[in-house]
Amino acid sequence: MSGRLAILAAVLVLSALAYMVLKAQGPWSFLLPYRATKLAALILVGVALSVATVMFQTVTANRILTPSLMGFDALYVLVLTLLVHSLGASGYAQIGAAWLFAGNLAAMSVLGLVLFAGLMRLAGGDMVRLVLCGIVLGLLIRALTEFLQRMIDPSEFQMVQSLSFARFTQIDGTLLALSFVAIAVALVLAWRLRHRMDVLALGDAAATGLGEPPARLQRQALILICVLVAAATALVGPLASGGFGPSSFFGLIVTAFAHIVTPSHRHAVLIPSAALIGAVILVGGQLVMERLLGFQTPLTVVIELIGGAVFLILLIKRRAA
Amino acid sequence: MIEIEALHHSIGKAPILNGVDLVIPEGGMTALIGPNGAGKSTLLSLVARLRKIQSGHIRVAGHAVGQVSDQDLARVLAVMPQETRVSARLRVADLVSFGRYPWHRGRPGKADHAIVDRALERFSLDPLRERFLDEISGGQKQRAFAALAYAQDTPYLLLDEPLNNLDIAAARDLMRLMRELADEEGRTIVIVLHDINYAAAFADRLVVMKDGRIAAQGTPGDVITDTMIGEVFGTQAGVRMVDGRPVVIV
Incomplete structure (x- = not known):
C-alpha cells in the first residue's frame, strides 16, 4: 500500500511540476507566482474535498452520497445570497476578505452540521433512504437559493452571480492563506481520527461493543467535514452549483478511484490515497485541459461526465452499503 | 457478576x-x-x-x-450483536483483528497478532482468513463475528x-x-x-x-x-x- 501511495505522490509532484513550467508564455517573474497560487488552490481544494468525502462516506456508511451531491456547495451560495441580501451589495463589499471567510466558514459549518445531523436522523440507517434524502435536501437548498435570488434586486443578484462561480483563475492571497490554515488544522484532526473511523465502518453495534460509540465520533467527523468543504468552497467558490470548477461528482470519483487503487478499509491508507488522487485529478485535469489541449472548456464538464458514469456504475453494482 | x-x-x-x-x-x-x-x-x-x-x-x-x-x-465485556452491518469491504482476518482494538487503540503489537491468530484457529477460520466477508456464507460470517468477540479477550x-x-x-x-x-x-x-x-x-x-x-x-x-x-x-x-x-x- 505504501508503495502505491508513493507512486500517487510521485504522479502529483510530476503533474504539479509540469503545471508550473509547461507552455510558459510571458515573463517567469509573473508566471511563477501566478501559477503557484493557482496550483496551491487546486491542491488544497482537491485534498480537502477528497478527505471530506472519505470521512462522510464512512460516517454515513455508504459509498454513493458525497457532501457536494447533497448540496453542500449550494449551501455556500445560499449563505452568500443571504449575506448580500441582508447587508446589501455595498455593505457586503465593505467587509474584509478575512471576515467574509470567517463568516462563511462559521455559517456553513453550523448549517452543514444541522443538515447532516438531520439527514442522518431522516435516513435512520437505511442507505437508500439516506441517498434519496440527501439528494432531495440538495435540491431543496438549491431551490431555496434560487428563490432568494429572485427576490433580491438585480445589482445584488449580479454580485452574487459573480461571487458564486468557482474561480480557480483569480485566487486571493489572503483567502488562500486562511483556507490553508483551516484545512490544515482539519486535516490533522481528521488524521487523528483514522483508527477510530476504521472501527466505525463495522456498524453501530459492533463499534459500540469495541468501545467506540458512533454518535460522538460521527459528530466530530461531521464538524471536520463541514470545515473542510466550507474552507474549500469559500476559497474557490461553489463547485457544483454554477457548473464551473470541479463538479458535484468530484468526491465520488475520488473515493471510487481510491478504493480501486488502494483497496483497504484502513483510513490510514484511504485518507492519504484519496487526498493524493483528488489533487492529481484537479492538477492533472487542469494541466491537460489548459496546457496540452488548450481548451477553454472548464474541467467540470469532463469530471461531470466521468462522474455521472461512475455514479451510475456504483448504483447498479452495489445493492447494499 | x-x-x-x-x-x-x-x-x-x-x-x-x-x-x-x-x-x-x-x-x-x-x-x-x-x-x-x-x-x-x-x-x-x-x-x-x-x-x-x-x-x-x-x-x-x-x-x-x-x-x-x-x-x-x-x-x-464483548458482545456479538444480532445484526451486523459492515460498510467496509473487509477480509475475515481484518475483521477478527478489530477485536484487539480496545487494547491497542489502532496500534497492534505482536501479542495482538498472536491472539488474532489463535482466534482464527479456534473458530476454524484459518482457511478463510484472506476471504472477504461478502464472499463467505452467513454461517461463516456469524463465526467470524464470534471470533471477533473472542479476540476481544x-x-x-x-x-x-x-x-x-x-x-x-x-x-x-x-x-x-x-x-x-x-x-x-x-x-x-x-x-x-x-x-x-x-x-x-x-x-x-x-x-x-x-x-x-x-x-x-x-x-x-x-x-x-x-x-x-x-x-x-x-x-x-x-x-x-x-x-x-x-x-x-x-
Whole structure:
C-alpha cells in the first residue's frame, strides 16, 4: 500500500511540476507566482474535498452520497445570497476578505452540521433512504437559493452571480492563506481520527461493543467535514452549483478511484490515497485541459461526465452499503 | 457478576422491560430464553450498552454500565450483536483483528497478532482468513463475528441469538466452542437463544423471560417443565428427560 501511495505522490509532484513550467508564455517573474497560487488552490481544494468525502462516506456508511451531491456547495451560495441580501451589495463589499471567510466558514459549518445531523436522523440507517434524502435536501437548498435570488434586486443578484462561480483563475492571497490554515488544522484532526473511523465502518453495534460509540465520533467527523468543504468552497467558490470548477461528482470519483487503487478499509491508507488522487485529478485535469489541449472548456464538464458514469456504475453494482 | 436492578425500558410507547432484577453469577454459561418480544435481546443490549439505560441500574464486574467509560467497558465485556452491518469491504482476518482494538487503540503489537491468530484457529477460520466477508456464507460470517468477540479477550462475553441462520452442525460447533470458553478459560457467557433445546443442552443456567419480566431461572432441569412451557410460551409441548437433561418435544 505504501508503495502505491508513493507512486500517487510521485504522479502529483510530476503533474504539479509540469503545471508550473509547461507552455510558459510571458515573463517567469509573473508566471511563477501566478501559477503557484493557482496550483496551491487546486491542491488544497482537491485534498480537502477528497478527505471530506472519505470521512462522510464512512460516517454515513455508504459509498454513493458525497457532501457536494447533497448540496453542500449550494449551501455556500445560499449563505452568500443571504449575506448580500441582508447587508446589501455595498455593505457586503465593505467587509474584509478575512471576515467574509470567517463568516462563511462559521455559517456553513453550523448549517452543514444541522443538515447532516438531520439527514442522518431522516435516513435512520437505511442507505437508500439516506441517498434519496440527501439528494432531495440538495435540491431543496438549491431551490431555496434560487428563490432568494429572485427576490433580491438585480445589482445584488449580479454580485452574487459573480461571487458564486468557482474561480480557480483569480485566487486571493489572503483567502488562500486562511483556507490553508483551516484545512490544515482539519486535516490533522481528521488524521487523528483514522483508527477510530476504521472501527466505525463495522456498524453501530459492533463499534459500540469495541468501545467506540458512533454518535460522538460521527459528530466530530461531521464538524471536520463541514470545515473542510466550507474552507474549500469559500476559497474557490461553489463547485457544483454554477457548473464551473470541479463538479458535484468530484468526491465520488475520488473515493471510487481510491478504493480501486488502494483497496483497504484502513483510513490510514484511504485518507492519504484519496487526498493524493483528488489533487492529481484537479492538477492533472487542469494541466491537460489548459496546457496540452488548450481548451477553454472548464474541467467540470469532463469530471461531470466521468462522474455521472461512475455514479451510475456504483448504483447498479452495489445493492447494499 | 452481572447485577441488574429495577430495569425498565420502553421503545417508543411500547414497554419492553417492566422491572427486571437479575443477578448473573461469574463463570459458566447463562442462556436467556423466552417467547418473541419477551425482551431478551433488549436486556442483553442494555447490558452491552448498545442501548441507553432509561431507568434502573446494571453493573458488570462492579462497573456501572453507562457511567464507566466505553473504552474501559470494552475490556471487560464483548458482545456479538444480532445484526451486523459492515460498510467496509473487509477480509475475515481484518475483521477478527478489530477485536484487539480496545487494547491497542489502532496500534497492534505482536501479542495482538498472536491472539488474532489463535482466534482464527479456534473458530476454524484459518482457511478463510484472506476471504472477504461478502464472499463467505452467513454461517461463516456469524463465526467470524464470534471470533471477533473472542479476540476481544474479555471476561464477559454476550451473544445475541448467535445461532440464527446456522445449520445444525454450525450451531452445535459454535455452542460447543462457547462451552469450552466457559469451562477452560473461565469466561462468563450470556447468550440469547431461541431454541430451548440448545439452551438446555449447553447452558448451566437458564433465565426465562416473559412480557419484560423474569419468569423463572435456574438449572435447565429445574426450569424446563411442561407447566413452564405452557405458561411462558403458551404452547403444549411435552418435556422428556433424555440422558438426564430435559428435551422439549416439538
